[in-house]
Amino acid sequence: DGGITQSPKYLFRKEGQNVTLSCEQNLNHDAMYWYRQDPGQGLRLIYYSQIVNDFQKGDIAEGYSVSREKKESFPLTVTSAQKNPTAFYLCASSKLRESYNEQFFGPGTRLTVL
Amino acid sequence: RKEVEQDPGPFNVPEGATVAFNCTYSNSASQSFFWYRQDCRKEPKLLMSVYSSGNEDGRFTAQLNRASQYISLLIRDSKLSDSATYLCVVQRQDTGRRALTFGSGTRLQVQP
Numbered sequence: 001d002g003g004i005t006q007s008p009k010y011l012f013r014k015e016g017q018n019v020t021l022s023c024e025q026n027l028n029h030d031a032m033y034w035y036r037q038d039p040g041q042g043l044r045l046i047y048y049s050q051i052v053n054d055f056q057k058g059d060i061a062e063g064y065s066v067s068r069e070k071k072e073s074f075p076l077t078v079t080s081a082q083k084n085p086t087a088f089y090l091c092a093s094s095k096l097r098e099s100y101n102e103q104f105f106g107p108g109t110r111l112t113v114l
Numbered sequence: 115r116k117e118v119e120q121d122p123g124p125f126n127v128p129e130g131a132t133v134a135f136n137c138t139y140s141n142s143a144s145q146s147f148f149w150y151r152q153d154c155r156k157e158p159k160l161l162m163s164v165y166s167s168g169n170e171d172g173r174f175t176a177q178l179n180r181a182s183q184y185i186s187l188l189i190r191d192s193k194l195s196d197s198a199t200y201l202c203v204v205q206r207q208d209t210g211r212r213a214l215t216f217g218s219g220t221r222l223q224v225q226p
Contacts (some may be wrong), residue, residue: 028176031168042201042216090157101205103214105157
């Protein structure tokens with residue numbers, strides 16, 4: 001089955017620690033995205049990548065880093081510089097077309113900073 | 115002002131009712147429009163795209179009014195399984211990034 005996987009589903013971290021969230025897709029999509037969702041709010045874009053070895057900052061990139069060494073993989077690192085990292089993190093992917101780019105989401109990772 | 119605005123609800127309706135959600139967007143460069151559904155503590159899933167001419171998928175009808183910059187979703191004959199949060203989503207083409215901008219969502223609770 002094609003799809004997007006994220007791991008782990010739940011993650012607990014102590015303040016001051018970096019943590020990396022995994023995102024893998026086997027849909028052969030060129031574009032991948034990371035969003036963050038806080039309770040009662042919409043999703044906000046952290047980083048996105050449209051091609052291997054290239055990525056761009058989204059609206060709330062501070063305190064996060066990403067890499068795109070393979071088409072299938074787009075891991076997100078939440079660094080200790082992120083002031084309020086507790087949130088629901090969602091990875092998505094899509095084809096790249098001129099218009100209508102439906103994005104498919106992974107099941108998400110819930111990060112809690114203790 | 116948020117780029118995409120929705121009434122957060124909740125909308126509490128009985129089974130079989132018809133319910134409508136509206137959404138407004140502020141950026142006229144928005145080109146593509148979608149409704150996503152998100153169940154509690156799950157990822158969003160595409161419900162339907164919204165086309166200029168309006169489109170229907172079973173009990174769901176989506177409309178777009180570009181002049182007024184709003185999008186609507188109509189659900190007829192509500193089912194208990196329709197209970198979820200409905201996210202209005204727009205995609206801008208001018209920035210080249212093709213990422214989606216999400217509204218905060220409208221929560222629907224269908225009651226027996």
